[in-house]
Amino acid sequence: MSKQPETRITRRFRKLQEEGRPGFITFTTAGDPDLETSVKILDGLAEAGADLIEIGVPFSDPMADGPAIQASSLRAIKGGMSLRKTLAIVADYRKKDDETPIVLMGYYNPIYIYGVDAFLADAKKAGVDGLIVVDLPPEEEGELCLPALDAGINFIYLTAPTTTDARLPRVLEHASGFVYFVSITGITGTRSAVTADVAGHVGRIRAKTDLPVAVGFGIRTPEQAAEIASVADAAVVGSALVDQITANLDDNGKPGPGTVDAVLGLVRSLAEGVHGARKTEKAS
Amino acid sequence: MTKLNTFRSGVDETGHFGIYGGRFVAETLMPLILDVEKAWEEARHDDDFWAEFDYLMKHYVGRPSPLYFAERLTEHFGGAKVYFKRDELNHTGAHKINNTIGQILLARRMGKKRIIAETGAGQHGVATATVCALFGIPCVVYMGETDVERQKPNVFRMRLLGAEIVPVTAGTGTLKDAMNEALRDWVANVEDTFYIIGTAAGPHPYPAMVRDFQCVIGNETREQMQEMEGRLPDTLVAAIGGGSNAIGLFHPFLDDDSVNIIGVEAAGHGIESGEHCASLNGGRPGVLHGNRTYLLQDEDGQIKDGYSISAGLDYPGIGPEHAWLRDIGRVEYVSATDVEALEAFKLCTAKEGIIPALEPCHALAYVGKIAPKLPKDHLIVMNMCGRGDKDIFAVAERFGFEM
Ligand SMILES: Cc1ncc(COP(=O)(O)O)c(C=O)c1O
Numbered sequence: 293m294s295k296q297p298e299t300r301i302t303r304r305f306r307k308l309q310e311e312g313r314p315g316f317i318t319f320t321t322a323g324d325p326d327l328e329t330s331v332k333i334l335d336g337l338a339e340a341g342a343d344l345i346e347i348g349v350p351f352s353d354p355m356a357d358g359p360a361i362q363a364s365s366l367r368a369i370k371g372g373m374s375l376r377k378t379l380a381i382v383a384d385y386r387k388k389d390d391e392t393p394i395v396l397m398g399y400y401n402p403i404y405i406y407g408v409d410a411f412l413a414d415a416k417k418a419g420v421d422g423l424i425v426v427d428l429p430p431e432e433e434g435e436l437c438l439p440a441l442d443a444g445i446n447f448i449y450l451t452a453p454t455t456t457d458a459r460l461p462r463v464l465e466h467a468s469g470f471v472y473f474v475s476i477t478g479i480t481g482t483r484s485a486v487t488a489d490v491a492g493h494v495g496r497i498r499a500k501t502d503l504p505v506a507v508g509f510g511i512r513t514p515e516q517a518a519e520i521a522s523v524a525d526a527a528v529v530g531s532a533l534v535d536q537i538t539a540n541l542d543d544n545g546k547p548g549p550g551t552v553d554a555v556l557g558l559v560r561s562l563a564e565g566v567h568g569a570r571k572t573e574k575a576s
Numbered sequence: 577m578t579k580l581n582t583f584r585s586g587v588d589e590t591g592h593f594g595i596y597g598g599r600f601v602a603e604t605l606m607p608l609i610l611d612v613e614k615a616w617e618e619a620r621h622d623d624d625f626w627a628e629f630d631y632l633m634k635h636y637v638g639r640p641s642p643l644y645f646a647e648r649l650t651e652h653f654g655g656a657k658v659y660f661k662r663d664e665l666n667h668t669g670a671h672k673i674n675n676t677i678g679q680i681l682l683a684r685r686m687g688k689k690r691i692i693a694e695t696g697a698g699q700h701g702v703a704t705a706t707v708c709a710l711f712g713i714p715c716v717v718y719m720g721e722t723d724v725e726r727q728k729p730n731v732f733r734m735r736l737l738g739a740e741i742v743p744v745t746a747g748t749g750t751l752k753d754a755m756n757e758a759l760r761d762w763v764a765n766v767e768d769t770f771y772i773i774g775t776a777a778g779p780h781p782y783p784a785m786v787r788d789f790q791c792v793i794g795n796e797t798r799e800q801m802q803e804m805e806g807r808l809p810d811t812l813v814a815a816i817g818g819g820s821n822a823i824g825l826f827h828p829f830l831d832d833d834s835v836n837i838i839g840v841e842a843a844g845h846g847i848e849s850g851e852h853c854a855s856l857n858g859g860r861p862g863v864l865h866g867n868r869t870y871l872l873q874d875e876d877g878q879i880k881d882g883y884s885i886s887a888g889l890d891y892p893g894i895g896p897e898h899a900w901l902r903d904i905g906r907v908e909y910v911s912a913t914d915v916e917a918l919e920a921f922k923l924c925t926a927k928e929g930i931i932p933a934l935e936p937c938h939a940l941a942y943v944g945k946i947a948p949k950l951p952k953d954h955l956i957v958m959n960m961c962g963r964g965d966k967d968i969f970a971v972a973e974r975f976g977f978e979m
Contacts, residue, residue: 355602
């Protein structure tokens, strides 16, 4: 294993492990449905039970995302959201909460155009702990992963059902923070994972790394979240939260008054599901 | 111009042309991309693979396509001798079939049971649906909603050939959105599906592989010009969407210093209008669809939509090898507007009795600018990469003709 920057992510997973419970990770897009509402949602996530927060950086061409997150990205971009403004949101958040880990999730081009060095410096300063960049596999690790580790930011790798045992060591070589297992071969928000399959894949990953394993892409309900959390270190929910935002838009695409409560209400019940799940002992 | 021992070494082991190219895809796809690369490495060193390719090129596609001396246009321009490489005479009416034959042979070698493709003008969709019919493999074609509307004849052709057409409403419903959707399909169906990409772009090995299939254009041109004029051409001109017909013509000549090479992008309403798809002349390097290349994008790195009267050029990116050839200065990249392309369309039809596709009309428009100023013994080869049947409705509308 290579560099393992110590961040709020590593501290949070250590704490979860001490408490013997799985973590709950939320995904929402910066600036969706608008700046004000997205910040209100963000401000309520930790209190509602999120252990880690993933913030989506909107991109015009999110090739690994389904219709819900595509639409969410486009709403955010229309409202003027950008990578620079996402970092400003994180910096503001840090004035209120200096504990909850924040992971930016998105695609490489906005970062490349921002400039990798400038981005890493600004992200670190804003209080970003980790990065998930969907279109940067280990084959392109020189682009951002290695510089991020040098800058003290975790670079979180995705693994998929298609990632064979032979390939896993390559993916895990510079993984840090946690490993994100994409539980379906598909785009976000389109299929549901089968818990038994997930357990098998998580086992494969755990056999090769001590990093915590989070599972996401196919989880929608508190029951599913609880099931998945019983076989992994954390469960990630994104599209289902974004769907709550979409469901609360009025005819003009403006958020209705109940939007924030609807999203945080779902976060609360998902978190209860996850935190109620008994954690299986890690095979040592 | 940067001086290299060869401009034809192609792609390095990590899939890059200089800083361009690469494999910027999600992990779910990555193992599959590596499979395609491995299968391609084996196939391209296998004589049997090329024997089957050559057989189909000859008997199914109708190759070699003629190298034709366009005498009346030459007279009209009053300067250089203008030749057309007539890939519009290929089965299905464009160069696209050279590539789809190659890729479907590879897909079969890999045991894939389902084909997907993206299409803009519909030419690549038709060429893919055609080879899928030929080999009895199910085919799904993603096509932007806007393009479905403006390329109706090709939509019907694909349906007749048995393909399922999925109109894409995301984004502005053009080629880039169709490519996103095809990639999403692929992510969800990695086990049984092969993605036949329609141009020399996408993650490695596609840019190099598509180029190698399209090189049949340039290789034939070399031989034919030798026969007809006893020497190499002086100037090559080709239109650029993603860049596959262009790289196919250019690549075999890259190491011939005496050959001047020009790619023509679509300037739409003019580069300064912002409504164009000239990625090299009006964009900057970025990462999209699996590769680093020049892209139309805003200052936040969001991809902008291209615009051109020609649906086949309407893509905000360009193959990574062109990005590299531009930076090192081996190839010159210029542009032609909608209006210039339409003028060339009329001219070619009237003078040569050839109704060209709107894509090569961009190349012809540029030929019309340089030919008059060049000496009479200067040899220009322009890639007539598609015929205009698919475009007559769009052109009729522009010319105010009721169909
Ligand atoms: C006739 C024709 N020429 C050119 C193109 C542009 O593609 P490329 O630049 O890959 O040759 C297309 C694309 O559909 C086409 O149909």
